[in-house]
Amino acid sequence: MIAESSRGSSSGPSRTSKPLKRGRACMNCRCVLLKCDGVKPICGPCRRHPKDDECEYSDGPGRSRTKVLEDTVTRLEARLQELENPEATTPSVTLHDPYNFRDTQRPSKSPPLFIPETIPFGPLSPFSPTSTSSSLPSGRHWNTFSALEAMTESTGSSGSSTSPTRRFASSPFLGAEEPSFLLIQNLLDKFLPHAAEFGFFLHAPTFRASTLLSFPFGHSSRPSPALLSVVYLWGVHFSQSEALLLQEHAFLSRAVGHIATDMLGTHPKRVIHTLQAEILLAYYFFRTGRFLEAKWRTGAAVSLALGSGLHKIRSSNLSAPSTIGLMQEVAVSLHEPQDNLEEGERINGFWTVFMLHKVITVSLEPPSNVCGALEAPGMQIDTPWPLDVSNYNDGLLNPELRGSSTVRNFLGNFPVDPRAGDSTTAMAVKASVLFHRAAHLTGQWTPNMQQREFQAFAAAFQSVNRLIESFRSLLPPLSHIEVTDPTIRTLLMTHALADAATIKLHGIFAYADTSSKQNCLMAARNMVSLGGVNLQEIGYMNPIMGTLWMIACHVFIDEISRVRLINSSWPPQGSETSEEELMESLRSGLTALSLYSEDSALTRYQLTKVQEAFSAI
Template identity: 65%
Template structure:
């Protein structure tokens, strides 16, 4: 690459990267206002200019743009681009850039999703940890808090305590709100995907941790003035888990619905990790009460979701968020009930129904949607394993259950639908390819 020695790629290369990246930005945790970001990225100022994004963020976006460009030659460019991006992100907080905190946070999120997608899981986990620390240090969990809070200090820079300055306008504040929820979702995804069930928790669920930041907004609606001046937040997540499904303050935006679904997904996985067949009677009662509460919340939330559009929906920019939200809710049901599926027929049916929902898209052509959030591989794998588990059980009962072949045909069809979705997106994702292989191995073992 002739421009590797330069500070950044030529304008034409950067513009092409932006064009490749932006259609998929939302699925990889991009929370900034897209058109504002694009315009500032293409300004004719040198790298690091305060009117442009930080060098680290621009480098990461360029990396992802090349990654999404498809040609085989891009694979040879990515290691060098990744190395440059990581170096810039590591030093941006030491600069005097006015947006260095939020832009570094955005860059860390994008890197985490990139590492997750390419199968570098330890690197992804590290980036998520950095993003969580930066988020809490900047006080993004206390934006517009109704409670009196002490201003957060991110850290010591140049021997002086550094705090995030007040937002200059409503757009900056909206980006910070969305930045917090982006990190929360990513944290929950990575925790469930990479930790054992008994360790599904984390900094954002620590005792005494209270999130007051209002629910996120859809950036394409920001111009409608939906971020009201009098809006305040108070125990946002706790209120949701206590049954307040909607606060009627952009709590039903596509982004907010996906955030709530991620919270339910994580909560169900966390609860499952707490269950043990040897728990005391008192602990069993406490677990049963918590599980019933989460189950009621999942079902109520699902009942209020609009269905996934089945036809000609590819022109809808939010269709991928809708699919993700539904899949997270269904996966939450499976996480909550799967450990009881052998003993309780109701739990088994709940798991099967949720798994079928996750692989049934009607006539919707997934191939036309572009790249999906990398966590979708984990969700589809969960659904496929439910089908494999039930096919195995059906075969064991075949000798005494005359209808078993018919039941198995239905299960096989659902399994193949899930396999088809994973196969489609595994072509460019190392993580999805690995998950597809594990599903196929599980099926071959029955």
């Protein structure tokens, strides 16, 4: 009776009361349009005809599964509509690129220096070189670029449904092979005043004049497409125009493409111009922190220089002419130079590759791996030392000059013509040789050497040390050079490379040997004092300078750490350099790094690593 009474009372309203409201029907009955009696937890139709889905009511305490699915479908349909019509709807979520530095106003000043006045002594050992190992930066993060692509329009499946125009970043010279004449002039003006600091070895006035000739892109009277494209890229990189900087990646794409194909063309100077393009691109990647690409381009430049025999120019040793390869069953080789300038550009081209290889290897390889193709057994470089490129037109290249074992003679301190190798360009190359040689020698050191190995190492150590000191004595003092002199930047780098060579050579012994420590400190002070030159008047410098200043800063950090440890254990010694003096030198090094960190990913990374090392002591 209780069951019948319940059933009657439950079913009564469906016959005698008002019709059931739509919201009270269960979800299963609503889906198949059945009349629901509203009995809970399971209604009559669902009890008589059981289904896989449970009986659900939309007015329950929580959202039913069906309701959740319906809401999801609604949300997905709205998102699909939003994606198909981006301009007709307001996005529900707006994303931003955290690496988009171009969206904000370009900073007007370099980042502030971070040098705490007092930091508690940390766990860093003062008797070991400061660790600088960490992940390398990935380089500049690009905006959404569409290299050399036009604005496209996508239409829907029906004529009445048309999707909005999809806008891409327009190319730097859309519909043309190169920028307009006025833009080319502007890009040349941005780059050429600083070109020598990034491996430009050609005669700049001649290059500019040939670039501006009214011949089409790729004409034999103008520079090769690869070289022009890389120079345009550098001009964009140095520009202050936000519109151009947004197109930097597009210019890079065009440059890389032409370098890959120019050697297959017929341009009469394709070998030398491709070599120049490879060097410029390697320095570009080095400056922007893209180290793997920098190493790859450096290797390509070395291969091209050796393959075309540039290391055997004016060699006194008879040898078969070098060829790069075969094109259509004909060997590809360099023709005889037409004048002194063309021969001089080839000489300087080889030594520019040589120097690039040295600085890239020391900067990016661990000490034990500091070697390379130019130091391979049997490799002999006979090309004479370079002159400053403007001197070749002045007839300063002696017609009788011949070369043999140029680098080997320099390292062996063999007597040579005292007038050879004293140009600003040659001195910079020699400084890179010493920098590389010191780093290579240091990489061979192990504390458990056998007696014979140690004796050989000690003899090499003393030889390189004497060579560095002798070389430094021949350099003109920086204080004697006017800041407006175009050679000032090269001389600054040459002095810094020589000082860095001293630090590389003595650094492994500085923790235990007082003489080596003093040599490192003196060299580091020279590197950050810059002979009193005001860096703000200098302009752009070779990217290696950040690496050299970083080396100097770590010398000061290690010594500050050592002095703090000693002073915490014993009374201060009068002979010790005071911490304040060391801090002042460190500030000078950080100031130099900070000044060049604003638009260089590499220097910005190096500044950060020095600040982190200082914070650790």
